[in-house]
Amino acid sequence: MARMKFLCDADRCIECNACVTACKNENEVPWGINRRRVVTINDGKPGERSVSMACMHCTDAPCQAVCPTKAIYTTADGVVLHSKDLCIGCGYCFYACPFGAPQYPQVSNFGSRGKMDKCTYCAGGPEADGSKEEYEKYGANRLAEGKLPLCAEMCSTKSLLAGDGEVVADIYKERVATRGYGSGAWGWSTAYRETVES
Amino acid sequence: MTRFLLRARSAAGAFALLACVLACFFLACAASAPPASAQLRNPDTSVNPTASSVNERQLLEQMRIISGRGTIPDVRSYNIVQPAGREWRRFKEVTLRWVGGIAILGMLGLLVAFYLIRGMVRIEAGRSGRTLVRFNGFERFVHWMTATCFVVLALSGLNITFGNELLMPLVGAEGFASWSQWAKYAHNYLSFPFTLGVIVIFLMWVAWNIPGRLDVEWLKEGGGLIGNKHPPAPRFNAGQKMIYWVVIVGGTAVAATGYLLMFPFYVTDIAGMQLAQMVHSTVAVLFIAVMIAHAYIGTIGMQGAFEAMWDGKVDVNWAKQHHSAWLAEETAKQHASSPSQGRMAPAE
Numbered sequence A: 001m002a003r004m005k006f007l008c009d010a011d012r013c014i015e016c017n018a019c020v021t022a023c024k025n026e027n028e029v030p031w032g033i034n035r036r037r038v039v040t041i042n043d044g045k046p047g048e049r050s051v052s053m054a055c056m057h058c059t060d061a062p063c064q065a066v067c068p069t070k071a072i073y074t075t076a077d078g079v080v081l082h083s084k085d086l087c088i089g090c091g092y093c094f095y096a097c098p099f100g101a102p103q104y105p106q107v108s109n110f111g112s113r114g115k116m117d118k119c120t121y122c123a124g125g126p127e128a129d130g131s132k133e134e135y136e137k138y139g140a141n142r143l144a145e146g147k148l149p150l151c152a153e154m155c156s157t158k159s160l161l162a163g164d165g166e167v168v169a170d171i172y173k174e175r176v177a178t179r180g181y182g183s184g185a186w187g188w189s190t191a192y193r194e195t196v197e198s
Numbered sequence B: 001m002t003r004f005l006l007r008a009r010s011a012a013g014a015f016a017l018l019a020c021v022l023a024c025f026f027l028a029c030a031a032s033a034p035p036a037s038a039q040l041r042n043p044d045t046s047v048n049p050t051a052s053s054v055n056e057r058q059l060l061e062q063m064r065i066i067s068g069r070g071t072i073p074d075v076r077s078y079n080i081v082q083p084a085g086r087e088w089r090r091f092k093e094v095t096l097r098w099v100g101g102i103a104i105l106g107m108l109g110l111l112v113a114f115y116l117i118r119g120m121v122r123i124e125a126g127r128s129g130r131t132l133v134r135f136n137g138f139e140r141f142v143h144w145m146t147a148t149c150f151v152v153l154a155l156s157g158l159n160i161t162f163g164n165e166l167l168m169p170l171v172g173a174e175g176f177a178s179w180s181q182w183a184k185y186a187h188n189y190l191s192f193p194f195t196l197g198v199i200v201i202f203l204m205w206v207a208w209n210i211p212g213r214l215d216v217e218w219l220k221e222g223g224g225l226i227g228n229k230h231p232p233a234p235r236f237n238a239g240q241k242m243i244y245w246v247v248i249v250g251g252t253a254v255a256a257t258g259y260l261l262m263f264p265f266y267v268t269d270i271a272g273m274q275l276a277q278m279v280h281s282t283v284a285v286l287f288i289a290v291m292i293a294h295a296y297i298g299t300i301g302m303q304g305a306f307e308a309m310w311d312g313k314v315d316v317n318w319a320k321q322h323h324s325a326w327l328a329e330e331t332a333k334q335h336a337s338s339p340s341q342g343r344m345a346p347a348e
Helices: A018-027 A062-066 A092-096 A132-138 A165-179 A188-192 B002-032 B036-041 B056-062 B084-118 B137-166 B168-208 B213-220 B238-262 B270-298 B306-310 B316-322 B324-337
Strands: A004-008 A037-041 A049-053 A072-074 A080-082 A160-164 B079-081 B130-133 B313-315
Touching (some): A004 A165, A004 A188, A018 A037, A049 B079, A062 A080, A062 A092, A062 B084, A092 B084, B084 B137, B084 B270, B130 B316, B137 B168, B137 B270, B168 B238, B213 B238, B238 B270, B313 B316, B316 B324
Antiparallel strands (some): A004 A160, A037 A049, A072 A080, B130 B313
């Protein structure tokens, strides 16, 4: 079984935000929620880098561990998914998440949270693959169709890679060896407890 | 206009020719150089485009949260890596469960042991049949409003920490989720009357809860709980004063941190939210443990105590035994105001 991961090669990211737009469109993400975003570090200074970040689908996911209703689960592919039927919107997954991935629609005044929404690795949710209910709650299930997440698929510089962890790590290692530098596989040490040598 | 275009065309042609010549020159150079792959494997180190670039490992060593500039309105999304989430998770999963489990089960164990050894603290002289007003209607209303809210808040709060291990296996995932959803609403909304109750309790009883000389003696004598002595006490003894201040300080702490959690990110960032949750839950489980002891001594732990808060009156002999200084004060007050007819009324 493949172990799916994201890898953002920050030395290639040009902050075009196409991944953000692709994600919103493909999954019909509700207004005010961004499952993926691009953050620029040291903006305007020498050595600035942009990183596209979303749920990293952690190994031993902290969100899953702290969820009071056990709404979050990890699939056989290593994708971290959740059930909006079980979620009570307590906000704990956001406190535990190292990447700020969980998002909550505001359902009333005072910042009261609705059902959590986050990147599904374009793999839907607990409902039947490709069903209408699944699409309405979680968006597309591209993985079930044999496709990878759209953000990575349409990345113009192939900065954002998605796929089996070993394959994307090999691609990144090859790049680093070829060009002679790399600012690291962002988030990997925190998400997967491993780094790709750079 | 036409002349200008013609000139531009010839200029473009010249550039194209130059480009071709240059390309040929570079190709010739490349042919004499080592194989391309080997050259790329050993890049020219004189030019390093990442010499000043940010590196994740270095940033993580320097700061707890890596953040930058984003392009969406949600400023929380500008943090890209915050490993502190892992630490908070350990607190929620391990530390809090141990602290809460030991505090609450430990307190229950202590009380059971105490009850088995000491039993109910009885009114030694028996009931006198005469009663005395201890808490008026307003005091009792505030007490029970706060207490009811506290019980619901405590159960719905413990549900968040322990529910998925203790209750979820019994009621199933869907049942537990819908119960937890309602528990969350109750927790949020009952926080308002609870906070009001804590404020009013502070104002209405603070005058009798300032530590005094009698408290030292009361504590030295073990409060009459250990041994059979009954040290004199005013309206509230040192133990009750401690309960009072636990309610005031603990209540303020849980209310303040609770509102931070309820209005997420209004005043604080992710680190502040994690800290608020840690303070809120730790104080809450200790608060619950203390309130269990309070409920014990107010009910099965002491004869004649519950009626003080239920119908507001206590037996005179109970007052003599537990709050002799208060009884003396009340008696003196009554004699002063109406010497002929005291407020002491015979029991029906």
